[in-house]
Amino acid sequence: MTERRTAGGLPGYAEHFEEPEGYLDFARYGPPSRDVLAATADALARSARADHTTVDDLMHADVRARRAAARLAGTDPDHTVLLPNASTGLFHAAFGIPGGTVLVPATDFPANHYPWRRSEDLGRAVPRWLTPGARGPITPDAVRAALTPDVVALAVSAVDFRTGARADLAALREVIGPDRLLVVDGIQGFGVADLPWPAADVLVTGGQKWLRASWSTGFAALSDRALERLEPTLTGWTGVTDVALFDDSEHPVAPGAGRWSITNLSPVAAAAFAAALELVERAGVRAIEAHIHDRVDQLLDTVRAHGGEILSPTAPAERAGIVSFRLPGTSPSDIAKALHTHGVTPSVRATSVRLSAHASTSLAAVTRVDAALSTLG
Structure with a gap:
């Protein structure tokens, strides 16, 4: 897994936020910045x-x-x-x-x-x-x-x-x-x-x-x-x-x-x-987008490494910030329990799990997903 930007998120953008390290549910709700709170x-x-x-x-x-x-x-x-x-x-x-x-x-x-x-x-x-x-x-x-x-x-x-x-x-x-x-x-x-x-x-x-x-x-x-x-x-x-x-x-x-x-x-x-x-x-939409692409690449690699079936497009030009997947033989609810235990917040559907990363998402979030999925092998 290669970190191509910064471990803490997009510089000049990520420091405005304080969501938990494993938050990966931006497609449902994006925790607001300190600017918005102020x-x-x-x-x-x-x-x-x-x-x-x-x-x-x-x-x-x-x-x-x-x-x-x-x-x-x-x-x-x-x-x-x-x-x-x-x-x-x-x-x-x-x-x-x-x-x-x-x-x-x-x-x-x-x-x-x-x-x-x-x-x-x-x-x-x-x-x-x-x-x-x-x-x-x-x-x-x-x-x-x-x-x-x-x-x-x-x-x-x-x-x-x-x-x-x-x-x-x-x-x-x-x-x-x-x-x-x-x-x-x-x-x-x-x-x-x-x-x-x-x-x-x-x-x-x-x-x-x-x-x-x-x-x-x-x-x-x-x-x-x-x-x-x-x-x-x-x-x-x-x-x-x-x-x-x-x-x-x-x-x-x-x-x-x-x-x-x-x-x-x-x-x-x-x-x-x-x-x-x-x-x-x-921050610039293109810079935000590029950082999200990097995190999505890392999440895709992590899910694949644990035998996950990717439901999202893998080509950057065809996707946004969402990674949907299944683990054959493991229910989405069991996947969610493992993720929750490791401090990861996903969306859980009837047949799949959805992870969504933002430009403030750090590499540590990917590490948490990797640790959670390791417990399901």
Whole structure:
């Protein structure tokens, strides 16, 4: 096993965090940085001493977070809106399509299923379920084969939650052409995978996983095509023009992505989100991604050395930060017990175990996995 970077994680990034050494569950939840903790504490402390300027001042965090999110997504703040989670954005997208068929992978995370089921219940867009290959996301060829004149959109996850396999967003964009919308759930890749996010017409993500901003944080980035075609079905009182004018009349929807706003979000959460996004910017997505690739290589080598069956792609260009595996003859629950005994935090599924490393993950985490699996031989 070769350590190609530093034993303690990516320099300039890892020192902002203090998760336990064996934490390998970032695909479920990413423990936030000290920057996020400080931003949250500061915003709450200021709110506890509120005066006539406090609320307006705290609301400025929304602008700061939107600007950082837009920069990382390759767009601008006018095309970006903060959301409390990824699911809210997916429901906006689903309810905004008035009709037609939307292609959706049948094995995608449920967050990308229920919005389309509900839109069908309401007589709007109807999902057509696609079956991907064994190792993850739907392929461009499978999408091409499913295209019919009634298809108006494709909704996919950028990274498969089970295996960490990346979707080829650029190729999917090319396959569906300019007349259909590409809706992307980026929660398992945004901030840690250098993907062509501008290929998406709708990019949504939550901040509690790889962005490490904790819960109630997220955003959506919308293309001009999305703004033109999606109906503002869920627009609330904060998603319109002249939002501070209370004149007892309906106002036009906001011209940009702000039309997806339903109500004011927590400025405390926005401050936390801004701190998390800016830390990613300072470290650089490519540097974060490179460190994660190294850790994933080491985890793959370790699992193989103990006879594990790898369920994730092994080529760096095809994967993100997830290693899913099975040990023939050993139940996932028994694997989990061994990992827990050695201070490792995984995700445990019915038929597999999932490890997910970040740029703060040290080589010691890999050593712990090796020691745990050694007890199962």
